[in-house]
Amino acid sequence: MQYFDRHDGGENAILVHLDIREMSDPDDLEEFRLLVHSAGASELAIITGSRNKPHAKYFVGTGKAEEIAQAVSEHDADIVIFNHNLTPSQERNLESLIKCRVLDRTGLILDIFAQRARTYEGKLQVELAQLNHLATRLVRGWTHLERQKGGIGLRGPGETQLETDRRLLQIRVGQLKTKLEKVKQTRKQGRAKRQKSDIPTISLVGYTNAGKSTLFNRLADDNIYAADQLFATLDPTLRKVRWAGVGNVVLADTVGFVRHLPHELVESFHATLEETLQADLLLHVIDGASDDRHEQIEAVNAVLAEIQADAPILLVYNKIDKSGEPPAIYYKEAGVPSRVYVSARDGLGMDELSLAVSELLVGGVAQFHLTLPYHAGQLSNVLHELGVIVAREFDETGAECLTVSLAKSKLQELLGKHGLKPFDVLPPHEAAMLLPELEEFEKPDVAVVDDDDLDEFCR
Ligand SMILES: Nc1nc2c(ncn2[C@@H]2O[C@H](COP(=O)(O)OP(=O)(O)OP(=O)(O)O)[C@@H](O)[C@H]2O)c(=O)[nH]1
Numbered sequence: 142m143q144y145f146d147r148h149d150g151g152e153n154a155i156l157v158h159l160d161i162r163e164m165s166d167p168d169d170l171e172e173f174r175l176l177v178h179s180a181g182a183s184e185l186a187i188i189t190g191s192r193n194k195p196h197a198k199y200f201v202g203t204g205k206a207e208e209i210a211q212a213v214s215e216h217d218a219d220i221v222i223f224n225h226n227l228t229p230s231q232e233r234n235l236e237s238l239i240k241c242r243v244l245d246r247t248g249l250i251l252d253i254f255a256q257r258a259r260t261y262e263g264k265l266q267v268e269l270a271q272l273n274h275l276a277t278r279l280v281r282g283w284t285h286l287e288r289q290k291g292g293i294g295l296r297g298p299g300e301t302q303l304e305t306d307r308r309l310l311q312i313r314v315g316q317l318k319t320k321l322e323k324v325k326q327t328r329k330q331g332r333a334k335r336q337k338s339d340i341p342t343i344s345l346v347g348y349t350n351a352g353k354s355t356l357f358n359r360l361a362d363d364n365i366y367a368a369d370q371l372f373a374t375l376d377p378t379l380r381k382v383r384w385a386g387v388g389n390v391v392l393a394d395t396v397g398f399v400r401h402l403p404h405e406l407v408e409s410f411h412a413t414l415e416e417t418l419q420a421d422l423l424l425h426v427i428d429g430a431s432d433d434r435h436e437q438i439e440a441v442n443a444v445l446a447e448i449q450a451d452a453p454i455l456l457v458y459n460k461i462d463k464s465g466e467p468p469a470i471y472y473k474e475a476g477v478p479s480r481v482y483v484s485a486r487d488g489l490g491m492d493e494l495s496l497a498v499s500e501l502l503v504g505g506v507a508q509f510h511l512t513l514p515y516h517a518g519q520l521s522n523v524l525h526e527l528g529v530i531v532a533r534e535f536d537e538t539g540a541e542c543l544t545v546s547l548a549k550s551k552l553q554e555l556l557g558k559h560g561l562k563p564f565d566v567l568p569p570h571e572a573a574m575l576l577p578e579l580e581e582f583e584k585p586d587v588a589v590v591d592d593d594d595l596d597e598f599c600r
């Protein structure tokens with residue numbers, strides 16, 4: 142038997158993409174090229190073709206496999222990347238025929254994720270996903286695996302390299318899971334704190350490259366990494382921002398969705414998506430200038446349905462500077478916006494977005510003039526925490542007078558929670574607006590979260 146170590150691979154790539162007629166929803170060629178580019182590889186040539194179904198041994202047919210081998214030697218390529226998932230044996234057969242490293246679609250996406258993960262949790266998740274992928278195809282050279290190898294202190298007598306690899310892998314997987322569980326607990330605590338504070342959360346979700354981080358930056362006036370590469374963001378990033386008409390909100394940027402995301406990644410990025418489950422509102426950011434936008438919207442909706450996200454959704458059609466549409470809000474019924482058109486890059490449509498979000502979150506805002514009795518200091522703190530106070534002064538009796546801008550229903554709820562009657566603290570015509578449903582809110586137990594806690598969590 143001939144032994145060889147696995148080819149090292151590199152950056153100069155031959156791409157392979159087939160139309161498989163049996164697959165109803167083929168992977169897109171343009172997206173594939175963007176993925177390859179995102180991974181930092183350069184494209185030497187693309188080999189395309191079509192088949193009714195994948196070839197058992199090579200995925201592509203024998204003739205096509207030879208064509209690939211030919212291209213590899215012609216272009217002196219380091220790696221062949223397939224826009225499909227290969228079985229371990231197909232990968233192995235191809236490598237031994239082509240004499241070059243072969244990477245499949247899952248491997249490619251994992252590689253991008255590995256390069257992009259920035260936080261501790263993101264890195265752990267990527268490593269776990271990689272090990273799970275590896276477990277099915279232990280790859281330290283295909284043929285040496287079953288060879289007996291002597292190694293001092295490394296393994297028991299008679300144990301093969303393959304067994305050792307498997308055992309080490311399992312130990313590492315176990316360690317990673319424990320660490321991730323700890324991170325998850327910490328995250329949960331942070332979230333509980335945030336929920337108590339009454340501050341609404343808005344999550345930006347959407348297909349990769351739609352412009353979520355660009356929008357996030359604009360909204361948070363911040364500099365989170367945005368780049369024309371797929372999966373520029375891998376970790377949910379949180380910021381506390383002041384939203385006109387709503388007050389303080391927590392904004393969350395999330396990882397981009399992609400069609401046919403490898404199963405290992407769907408699993409291990411659940412924590413990232415969990416953030417979206419907790420949101421009061423989802424902004425589904427769409428690359429409105431992309432020809433694939435319909436498929437991308439569907440792909441995102443499918444995942445949202447899968448993880449049972451039930452927050453209201455506003456569709457944000459981004460990149461109108463490219464698509465040429467004017468900034469606008471579309472309503473599905475009075476007061477319920479369903480779509481807005483913006484350009485995150487150029488700051489177009491930001492007023493429309495702002496209005497739509499406040500209408501969805503607070504159902505229309507109004508200004509109220511509160512005169513608070515001395516024992517209502519806690520309510521004053523809560524209003525401050527919510528960022529809804531427009532003006533503040535004291536009258537001649539020393540009572541605190543606040544002008545606040547917030548939703549009727551929210552003020553109603555807060556007054557009820559603090560045991561205050563609208564007619565005692567509001568001018569009669571404003572109090573009259575609140576009366577009907579006040580009875581429901583009579584729990585005086587409100588938790589005040591101090592700003593430092595939140596800031597720490599939001600970093
Ligand atoms: N023309 C135009 N380009 C935009 C706009 N918004 C974002 N982009 C560009 O689109 C690319 C992707 O933007 P990101 O904000 O990184 O996209 P993302 O949705 O966060 O992507 P992932 O984190 O990979 O999921 C970048 O090159 C941006 O400059 C826009 O309004 N108009």
Ligand SMILES: [Mg+2]
Pocket residue numbers: 353354355366367372373374394395397
């Ligand atoms: Mg991003």
